[in-house]
Amino acid sequence: MSDKKISTAVIKRLPRYYRYLGELLENDIVRISSNELSQRMGVTASQIRQDLNNFGGFGQQGYGYNVNHLYKEIAKILGLENHYSVIIIGSGNLGQALANYTDFEKRGFVVKGLFDVNPRLVGISVRGMDVQDMDQLKDFVVENNIDIAILTVPKTKAPAIANDLCEWGIRGIWNFAPVDLQISNFDVVVENVHLSESLMTLSYRIKDSY
Amino acid sequence: MSDKKISTAVIKRLPRYYRYLGELLENDIVRISSNELSQRMGVTASQIRQDLNNFGGFGQQGYGYNVNHLYKEIAKILGLENHYSVIIIGSGNLGQALANYTDFEKRGFVVKGLFDVNPRLVGISVRGMDVQDMDQLKDFVVENNIDIAILTVPKTKAPAIANDLCEWGIRGIWNFAPVDLQISNFDVVVENVHLSESLMTLSYRIKDSY
DNA sequence: TAGATTGTTAATCGATTAACAATC
DNA sequence: TAGATTGTTAATCGATTAACAATC
Structure with missing residues (x-):
């Protein structure tokens, strides 16, 4: 610190x-x-x-x-000289897009696994990794010492998952769900990417420039 | 204004x-x-x-x-009571993810077309729309009165495309490429989503909390 | 009316910019 | 050495918070 x-x-x-x-x-x-x-x-x-x-x-x-x-x-x-083990929770379009974004790996953020609840997604291969079922999540996080979780799940699911992750020793959450996660653990850092809010800001400024 | x-x-x-x-x-x-x-x-x-x-x-x-x-x-x-016609330029993983994000349409941002240079992507169907070749872009923007372009192209391509878009009467650019677009037209608004920078901020705070 | 809560002014706080002495 | 440019202090600017009169 x-x-x-x-x-x-x-x-x-x-x-x-x-x-x-x-x-x-x-x-x-x-x-x-x-x-x-x-x-x-x-x-x-x-x-x-x-x-x-x-x-x-x-x-x-x-x-x-x-x-x-x-x-x-x-x-x-x-902290870019560090090496971070990352998982992606929610393997829909956005999760897959982020998994395939090779720039992150160059900076030391290595995706170790992907997860989803949807049986249609579980088992498919994304960047050489099979999407796993959510019931595998706990063991995977603990056994692989995962540092960062990318949360690309619906806003209703995000808070509970975030709480679990904190208990399992995650260090950071990159949250794409449109909610403010309430994290009681001070050692866990949350960074939000609220795409809708960014788009609304654009809208405001377009409207305003008329 | x-x-x-x-x-x-x-x-x-x-x-x-x-x-x-x-x-x-x-x-x-x-x-x-x-x-x-x-x-x-x-x-x-x-x-x-x-x-x-x-x-x-x-x-x-x-x-x-x-x-x-x-x-x-x-x-x-x-400005959410307005109706915006949107195109997505760059139809890779991220572009497709954004095209499929139905929340945007609820807020009035309607995706009217997708574009890419990659022949492998041109012609594939994303959310009921065929990805078009970039040489269709100008006509499409002008004929369909496109308001907003979502730029999910490599950083090397983004500035030139952005300049073209400005000439063709676009109102706003939602830029996901890791560059600062230099737009001379004051009526065109740029909103950046720099995912790498967001991730680095997370990294800083994780490192700092040790 | 009395209580609650806004709208708004004034005070504080923090962030940005300017200036310049230190120094390479 | 002279010139350039940093590191850092001081001044300014803007944003946040506090306070309270207005008013529903």
């Missing part, structure tokens, strides 16, 4: 810095100043320096930041 | 209010005070009242808010 509290605003900007640095790296750019990065990203240089200095002094006066070094440091901050 | 500027923080909270009100409605709850809603949602009553009063006085002193009325008002604010 880090000592000083980092605001979520800062944390949510880190992956974007990481993405831009990755692109710079692909273009063989060795160093970058906060000022140049700020122009590319459309944020202030001040904000970049403030954000980074929450975690350490990664730059050098008169020079800027070494792209490769900063890229790796942000990976460390984000 | 509304007169006073509403902050994005407020806008992003509206769909969550909408979701909670929908649940209250399902449970036949007729009225609710900002105080009770605040406890259910885990926000302050002050914030709820402030947020809502950006758009009008929907409550009544001594009574609170009529759930049904407020629900409908928020739908109006979010």
